[in-house]
Amino acid sequence: MPAVLHFVRENWTHAVEVGLLAILIYYAYLYFRGTPGAKILVGLALVFISLTLTSQLLDLHVIGWLLRSLSVFLALALVVIFQPELRRALTELGSQHFFRSAMQKKETIDQLAETIFDLARRQFGALIAIERDISIRQFASTGVDLDAVFSKELIMTIFQPKTVLHDGGVIVQNERVTAAACIFPLTSREDLDRSLGLRHRAGIGITEESDAIAILVSEETGHVSLCHRGIIERNLNAEKFRRRLSQLLLLERYETSSAAQLEN
Amino acid sequence: MKHLLLHNWKIKLVCIVLAFVVWYVIQQNVDPSGELQSRASAAEQQKK
Numbered sequence: 001m002p003a004v005l006h007f008v009r010e011n012w013t014h015a016v017e018v019g020l021l022a023i024l025i026y027y028a029y030l031y032f033r034g035t036p037g038a039k040i041l042v043g044l045a046l047v048f049i050s051l052t053l054t055s056q057l058l059d060l061h062v063i064g065w066l067l068r069s070l071s072v073f074l075a076l077a078l079v080v081i082f083q084p085e086l087r088r089a090l091t092e093l094g095s096q097h098f099f100r101s102a103m104q105k106k107e108t109i110d111q112l113a114e115t116i117f118d119l120a121r122r123q124f125g126a127l128i129a130i131e132r133d134i135s136i137r138q139f140a141s142t143g144v145d146l147d148a149v150f151s152k153e154l155i156m157t158i159f160q161p162k163t164v165l166h167d168g169g170v171i172v173q174n175e176r177v178t179a180a181a182c183i184f185p186l187t188s189r190e191d192l193d194r195s196l197g198l199r200h201r202a203g204i205g206i207t208e209e210s211d212a213i214a215i216l217v218s219e220e221t222g223h224v225s226l227c228h229r230g231i232i233e234r235n236l237n238a239e240k241f242r243r244r245l246s247q248l249l250l251l252e253r254y255e256t257s258s259a260a261q262l263e264n
Numbered sequence: 265m266k267h268l269l270l271h272n273w274k275i276k277l278v279c280i281v282l283a284f285v286v287w288y289v290i291q292q293n294v295d296p297s298g299e300l301q302s303r304a305s306a307a308e309q310q311k312k
Contacts, residue, residue: 014287018280018284019283021286021287022276022279022282022283023279024283025279025282025286026272026275026276026279029275029279049282049285049286049289053285056289056292068293133272
């Protein structure tokens, strides 16, 4: 027992260091996943780590020296490659969105529900994707950048059938409308109801590729649907819609939600 | 707490492994022989 205590006392700082590094890597991964530079980052990390480990294990001094010398340039190259993402990350860190409370989110959910059912009443077709942990900004680049404060009036204007932006989906990130008229990937599932149009297929498609929530309003029927993780819940009434959206956005119980639960 | 640990657990596990590899590589470059660490623990022992 004293030996264990001695070991813990000697090495707890190492465990803290590894833990902090793991947290840093995890959040960097969540942040950069889905961005154009993500594949470059993963490729560079793999090459760097495998070469370093090989040089350490086989005692290759020249490769080791080369890697140590190149690591400074590599760090600079990463800053240049990820300059837009780093700038955005620092901006978000300093913004109030990062520290928004559940109460403020609840207000946004209420506002969103009111907007959606207003769209449904007017039978304006709509597709809204709400980003969660996994970035969907690669789809934002297929549409028109907005970066506007979320408001009912803005959403109603975007989905007005005769406006230029009404076709395609709207992306909401951190309670801001970041882009409109975005093209989302269509689901390739063949077991879906044939009455589902391209808008619904796009709504399901984006939730298959990310953990985003897609909200759909049918242009034909005015029915409201909610998609997440490739599952669609159709014909929701206002109360059920608000409850499900709150569960998904506030309680984050989407991992444990089963298709059976969704039907209830 | 359970959700915090189990949400994305595979990715979190990979991150811990990766963090350990990175930490090990840096540790080897900073203090290859572990000299600094052994000196620090020796000083601690002397204090005692």
